[in-house]
Amino acid sequence: MRPPLEPALDRDGLARAWTEAGIDWQNNWRYHVIWWICQNGLATFGPIGRAGEPLLVRTENWIEQPRALSGESALRELATRYARARGPFRVKDLAWWTGLTVTEARSGITAAFDSGALVQTLARDAAGDPVRGAAGTLWVDPELLESAAREAPLPEWRLLAAFDEHLLGYTDRSAQLDQQHFDRIVPGRNGMFLSTVVNHGRVAGTWKRRRTKAGGLEIAPFPDTAIDAAALEPLNRTWADFHGVDAGSITITG
Known part of the structure; x- marks a missing residue:
């Protein structure tokens, strides 16, 4: 008990x-x-x-049954949990996020790979060609790959919260975000990430709730980026239902 x-x-x-x-x-x-x-x-x-x-x-x-881990066991557990909370990652991502050295991060990944907790895969560029070298080597939870092959495709559009691991969990964010738009996600580079609108895995703009009685969303798309407001309506209603507020309308700004 x-x-x-x-x-x-x-x-x-x-x-x-x-x-x-x-x-x-x-x-x-x-x-x-x-x-x-x-x-x-x-x-x-x-x-x-x-x-x-x-x-x-x-x-x-x-925490009723704590575990005390050290050395390689601790590094393996950390690499495994990092992968389970995110998608595919690079060695430098794990090192940056945890504060480990690259050598320590590699040790944890190798131990997790040897135990079957991680598998290796390759990144592809915009043309679909494999990326060579360290930049193309990715590590991923095998269950994630299996579920991706078994389940229906992910929704085309997403409304993600500020500080979501989709961006926050990686040091190399090129797969999710054009670097030229980073200042729009973290204005002033003060460490405060804004909520993001994501289309097919790529960040297309930011969003926020209007602080009015009517509520609703304000969407700020990136320059030369089209936002499908109709596709965001179900996501807006889901968010509002969860928080017990009126959904309101969606406004595209800029």
Whole structure:
């Protein structure tokens, strides 16, 4: 039986607990303190609260059967999980995202490959020809390849949230995004990614919800890029239904 999850607090509740305990803290510290608490295994995000935000709970109450990994086993697990959360990736993607050296990333990938958790595939250019060398070598979860062959094709259009791993999880984003448009995704290059409109896997623009009673979406397409507003209508309604708000209309700006 799982131990009781009390206290389970959202981030505001945790900050109030600090204040009530007489801890002197500042608003711009909160993110970093919560990050430190979670990174050091004291707490973790657990159940979803009433406001739709994951609640922080004691790690030992949420993770009932923890595993302690080190060395090659830890590198193998990290490479495997990275692949499961994304699509095909390059060695440099894993190294960049995790902070590992390229040598460590290769070791994890090799161990995952030897265990059958990863398979190797090749990238192709716009003409469909294989990309040679390290740039063309991709690693992928074999179950992803099997499901892609077995299931129906992915939808032509997607509305992805800000910070979605489609872009965030890679250092080389050329397959998803023309580099000339990067500043439109991260204005000012301040690290704050905008929500994206994706067509056949390529980012075609950005979107945001209108902060009005009528609601709806504002779509900002990239220059010389056509956005099919009618194709986005079902996605808009799905998002609105999930959040319990009116879908509103879709406006193409620019």
